[in-house]
Amino acid sequence: MDNEPKEKIYSTLMAIPRGRVTSYGKVAEYAQLPHGARLVGRILSQLPKDTTLPWHRVLKANGQIAFPPGSAAYTRQKKLLELEDIIIRNGRVKLSAFRWQP
DNA sequence: CGCCTGACATGAA
DNA sequence: ATTCATGCCAGGC
Numbered sequence: 001m002d003n004e005p006k007e008k009i010y011s012t013l014m015a016i017p018r019g020r021v022t023s024y025g026k027v028a029e030y031a032q033l034p035h036g037a038r039l040v041g042r043i044l045s046q047l048p049k050d051t052t053l054p055w056h057r058v059l060k061a062n063g064q065i066a067f068p069p070g071s072a073a074y075t076r077q078k079k080l081l082e083l084e085d086i087i088i089r090n091g092r093v094k095l096s097a098f099r100w101q102p
Numbered sequence: 103c104g105c106c107t108g109a110c111a112t113g114a115a
Numbered sequence: 116a117t118t119c120a121t122g123c124c125a126g127g128c
Contacts (some may be wrong), residue, residue: 024110035123037110042125045109058109067111073109 005033011041012102013053019085020100021093030102041066056080063093066067 007092008031018023026037044055057075060066067074078088086097 041109
């Protein structure tokens with residue numbers, strides 16, 4: 001089967017160091033999925049809740065969380081990010097953390 | 103088989 | 116900086 005993309009995405013996620021974040025588009029790019037930003041989102045949405053992947057380190061291209069502010073998922077992700085020294089200011093993550101290079 | 107939706111990205115007004 | 120519209124891919128109905 002063609003589970004390659006999924007595995008690729010998993011590998012990319014695991015490759016993100018602590019205290020650093022990236023965007024769906026970048027993940028898709030490094031996972032060899034051209035224009036697969038939504039695919040990444042799809043995959044993450046289908047991740048099991050007991051996953052060990054750092055999905056919380058994945059944000060939108062503009063540095064915002066992909067969830068509506070105030071929602072449970074948003075709060076959860078923000079919490080996880082703050083635990084990694086990634087402070088969120090006005091719904092926007094610190095740009096310093098956004099520069100992640102493979 | 104066609105239409106709609108969604109953890110996105112980008113460009114233009 | 117904000118809002119609207121379009122493009123892409125996969126799934127669900």
